[in-house]
Each structure stands twice: as C-alpha cells, then as structure tokens.
Amino acid sequence: EAGVAQSPRYKIIEKRQSVAFWCNPISGHATLYWYQQILGQGPKLLIQFQNNGVVDDSQLPKDRFSAERLKGVDSTLKIQPAKLEDSAVYLCASSLGTGVYGYTFGSGTRLTVV
Amino acid sequence: QKEVEQNSGPLSVPEGAIASLNCTYSDRGSQSFFWYRQYSGKSPELIMSIYSNGDKEDGRFTAQLNKASQYVSLLIRDSQPSDSATYLCAVNMFRTNAGKSTFGDGTTLTVKP
Numbered sequence: 001e002a003g004v005a006q007s008p009r010y011k012i013i014e015k016r017q018s019v020a021f022w023c024n025p026i027s028g029h030a031t032l033y034w035y036q037q038i039l040g041q042g043p044k045l046l047i048q049f050q051n052n053g054v055v056d057d058s059q060l061p062k063d064r065f066s067a068e069r070l071k072g073v074d075s076t077l078k079i080q081p082a083k084l085e086d087s088a089v090y091l092c093a094s095s096l097g098t099g100v101y102g103y104t105f106g107s108g109t110r111l112t113v114v
Numbered sequence: 115q116k117e118v119e120q121n122s123g124p125l126s127v128p129e130g131a132i133a134s135l136n137c138t139y140s141d142r143g144s145q146s147f148f149w150y151r152q153y154s155g156k157s158p159e160l161i162m163s164i165y166s167n168g169d170k171e172d173g174r175f176t177a178q179l180n181k182a183s184q185y186v187s188l189l190i191r192d193s194q195p196s197d198s199a200t201y202l203c204a205v206n207m208f209r210t211n212a213g214k215s216t217f218g219d220g221t222t223l224t225v226k227p
Contacts, residue, residue, distance in 0.1 A: 033214070035217075040219070041219050041220075042118075042202055042217030042218050042219045042220055043158065043202075043217045044217075045214060045215075045216075048214055056214065089157075091157055091158075098206070098214060099145065099146060099206060100145070100146045100165065100206070101146075102146075102148045102150075102160040102163050102204075102215075103148075103158075103160065103204075103215060104160070105157040105158050105159070106157060107156075107157055108157045
C-alpha cells in the first residue's frame with residue numbers, strides 16, 4: 001500500500017511571502033489532517049477533512065492559513081503571508097475515520113521562514 | 115494543565131534494559147490511545163494502539179492502560195539502540211476534540227550500547 005505523499009520536503013521563504021504544501025493520502029482514507037509540529041513539541045492540529053468537507057478548522061489561523069481538499073482526495077495547505085513563527089514541520093496524515101483509528105503520516109514539509 | 119502530558123525526559127537506558135514511558139490525559143471520556151515513534155528528522159510512525167484497560171503486547175512493546183487513573187504507558191523490553199527516538203502519546207478525546215488525536219510533546223529515549 002502506498003503511503004501518504006507530501007511535497008515539497010523542504011522550503012525556505014522570507015517573511016511575508018506565500019507558500020503551499022501538497023498532500024495525497026492513502027487510497028480509501030476518508031479523513032485527512034494537517035498538523036503543525038514545532039521543534040521539541042508534539043504535533044498540533046490545524047485542520048481536519050472528512051472526504052472533501054471541513055470537519056474542524058478551529059485551530060487554523062484563518063487570517064493567513066487556508067486549506068482545501070478537492071474531490072475528496074489530495075489536499076493543499078497555504079500560508080499567506082508567512083511569519084517567522086510559522087517555521088515548523090507541516091505534517092499531513094490520513095486515517096480510515098475518526099475515533100478508533102490511528103494515523104499514517106506523510107514525510108512532512110520542513111518550512112523555514114527567514 | 116496540558117491535555118496530554120508525558121515525562122519530559124530525556125530517558126536513557128542501557129541496551130537490553132526495559133524502557134518505561136508514561137503518559138497522562140485530562141479527558142476522562144477518552145476511548146482510544148496510541149503510541150507513535152518519531153526518529154530525528156522523520157515523521158511519526160504508529161507503533162501501538164490500545165482501547166481497553168489492561169495490557170496489550172506486540173513483540174517487544176507492551177502498552178498499558180488504566181482509564182480510572184487516566185494513565186497510559188509503553189514498555190519496551192530488551193531495548194535496542196535502534197529504539198532511540200522520541201515517543202509520542204496520542205489520545206482521541208471525544209469530549210474536547212471530537213475523536214481526533216491530541217498529542218503529548220513526547221519523551222526522547224536513548225538506548226546506550
């Protein structure tokens with residue numbers, strides 16, 4: 001079974017620039033998550049999709065972050081404009097559903113904002 | 115108080131010893147509990163899940179759950195240098211997070227040859 005695909009692996013941008021991350025979940029996984037992991041901390045949820053609908057975006061800084069999941073498959077997370085504190089690893093994960101299922105994570109995108 | 119708390123570590127054990135990693139959580143209604151292993155520079159990998167009170171064994175790994183004490187632990191027997199990683203505890207909290215996983219900040223384990 002193919003894993004969760006993410007790109008790019010690394011990105012360096014200047015503050016106030018924009019950046020986009022892409023994720024393709026495991027086939028058949030209806031639930032997709034974007035997490036932010038700052039160095040030394042656990043992953044923090046940004047947004048959850050169920051098929052192509054948003055289930056929870058309460059932790060997403062909507063003034064600068066946006067995300068979409070077209071056709072219930074792959075997803076894009078965008079930051080515009082970026083701030084220094086956005087430097088982190090952005091992890092995409094998918095699961096069969098919520099509640100009793102663990103996650104499969106992609107390789108992540110390490111973002112550095114300078 | 116954090117929703118999911120782990121020993122800050124780092125934890126260092128000699129090769130062949132038992133490593134014990136602990137986690138407490140705040141939502142008494144939580145139903146699903148997971149342990150992830152994260153090597154430096156890599157993404158988390160699911161290694162154990164547990165849903166009922168008691169022990170669950172998988173090879174050298176044993177997860178223990180005590181819902182009354184709101185406590186979950188991971189034991190690694192016969193620790194190997196390849197077990198050196200950060201271990202993340204994740205809890206699906208229905209009351210506070212609608213069944214999504216809330217992660218602790220992890221405990222870093224070093225197994226010395």
